[in-house]
Amino acid sequence: MNDQQEQWTEMMEQMNDAVAESIEQNMAAQADFVESWAEAVEGSVPDEDVVADGIEGYNRAYEVWMDAAERMADRSAAIAEGEDVAPEEFRDIWLQSANEAFKEVLSTEAFAAANGQLVESMMEMRGDVDEATQDALAQAGLATRDDVEEVGERLVELERRQHAVEKKLDRILEEL
Incomplete structure (x- = not known):
């Protein structure tokens, strides 16, 4: 017991x-x-x-x-x-x-x-961190997100123009 x-x-x-x-x-x-x-x-x-x-x-x-x-x-x-x-x-x-x-x-x-x-506070902080990162990359001579976006936009514009030139060439070739 x-x-x-x-x-x-x-x-x-x-x-x-x-x-x-x-x-x-x-x-x-x-x-x-x-x-x-x-x-x-x-x-x-x-x-x-x-x-x-x-x-x-x-x-x-x-x-x-x-x-x-x-x-x-x-x-x-x-x-x-x-x-x-x-x-x-x-x-x-x-x-x-x-x-x-x-x-x-x-x-x-x-x-x-x-x-x-x-x-909201976290999003503001993220924006501040993104901005600081972009500044640090730019100061280091590296491509920033803005740089990459700009290059991308230019490529899209070049492709659009190339397509327009190809269409014009096709029309000219058809006329000949």
């Missing part, structure tokens, strides 16, 4: 550690998400409705996490009562909850607005 108690205690400690680690990881992921979201909207004043929608989405996500914690506690109590509970059930509860919680946040207008601002 002593071995069973030790095994039970060890199993419960492992499960508690796993649950605690899972909660920490999920909360860290949420914190990272909120931080990146805040950085994306920094400097802009979002619409009051958008902010309210974002808060509601975050609250719904919080409720999902709390429901998951309650289900975890129920499953742990079932184990304590002698029920055979597979460890995968705990993993599945957290995975399902993570998906639901992120869906609640990601489906808000606030997230869409923040994501739009982030994409």
Whole structure:
């Protein structure tokens, strides 16, 4: 009986550690998400409705996490009562909850607005990087994208002119 108690205690400690680690990881992921979201909207004043929608989405996500914690506690109590509970059930509860919680946040207008601002900022940054790259290539004496595009346009124009000359030659040859 002593071995069973030790095994039970060890199993419960492992499960508690796993649950605690899972909660920490999920909360860290949420914190990272909120931080990146805040950085994306920094400097802009979002619409009051958008902010309210974002808060509601975050609250719904919080409720999902709390429901998951309650289900975890129920499953742990079932184990304590002698029920055979597979460890995968705990993993599945957290995975399902993570998906639901992120869906609640990601489906808000606030997230869409923040994501739009982030994409816009990234496109501006890409434009700046492209411009700096073009300048560096030009200073190094290498062909830039603009140079290659210009050569391509000239080739197309030459082909158009050549085709026109060939047509004229064909007409002249037909007349002779």
